[in-house]
Amino acid sequence: MSSRLINWFKFSSPATFYPLARKISVASAVIAVVLIAVGLYMSFFVAPTDYKQGEGYRIIFVHVPASWMSMFIYLVMAAWAAMGLVFNTRLSAMMAQALAPTGAMFAFISLWTGSFWGKPMWGTWWVWDARITSELILLFLYLGYMALRAAIDDPRRGDRASAILLLVGVVNIPIIYYSVQWWNTLHQGSTIKMNAETTMDETMLITMLIMTLGFWAYSIAVAMARVRTVILERERTASWVRELGLAGS
């Protein structure tokens, strides 16, 4: 163990991670503001009009990155949950807890913008097709996770119970991703494919990727800020927290 270059277990201690989280949060917040500002400008003024959907397609620049984030954040939370169960590290469960509201928000934005996009293009606000229904289930998984962990008074037991819920829910992620390939759905297929050429104009694609990176940075910034408050709350009896002299305790 001592021959390793960096001892990663050092950062699994809330006390060492607390100051690091602040640095990561501030840096990510700056990157997020810049990327999202550039991305939104490009979304509205640089990206060309679509040949079929006109200007209305521009909602894709929020819709697709938000949907990606909602799936990716879930996978990250599940990975933290697995790590927490295996190594019994306290910080793992806190990271999952800190990510959950952001993931739920992106799942909601994905459904919301999809609804706004669906009305003018498809002619309906909502349909129960496989893609849309599985994304709704993802939102319910986030809400269920948050409700479950809040319902159990002992935080360590809450961690374990909600970690198992997170791991079971992972099954839903490939279902969302492949739903448009496996079944006939109203939702169109993926524009960015793993095994074929991307069917999107290059400027549109770059804009979408900038927005995605911006959402990534935003998620990191918010999760790191939130994990700091989670650490303070859950470690409030630890001597290093008392020495911070917060809350007049």
Added chain:
Amino acid sequence: MKARHKRLGIIVVGLAALGLAAFLVLNALEGNLSYFFSPTEVAEGKAPADHIFRLGGLVEQGSVTRDAGSLTVKFVVTDMAQSVNVAYSGILPDLFAEGQGVIAQGRMGPDNVFIAEEVLAKHDETYMPPEVADALEKSGKMGERHPGSKPL
């Protein structure tokens, strides 16, 4: 064997079992999860004859006719192999056009005309500026741009 190896083992086995269960369920559900039936499936009698279902396909070129003095539109939905006649009274979505994907909800009427109660437009995953679309149209390469994707 350390305790954490044991826990890791339980998680890996648990996830594998869960994945297998999900795979079996999805496999069993396969046909039932489809949002719509294609004209070929309708021709093969897979669509229900006596209650509502959804029909999906492309609007055949040159098949759209409107009744004078009413909102009724008649068109043909095709999947390039089979086709179904559709009648619909109501407001169509903006993207509705000949050659465009649509999903109609309704039931088969007498004389094999599908009476739609709702028509939704389905678009594909291609996005490009109109100039590029025009250029591709002129050079006849529109269909070749995304060979991997289905027409619907």
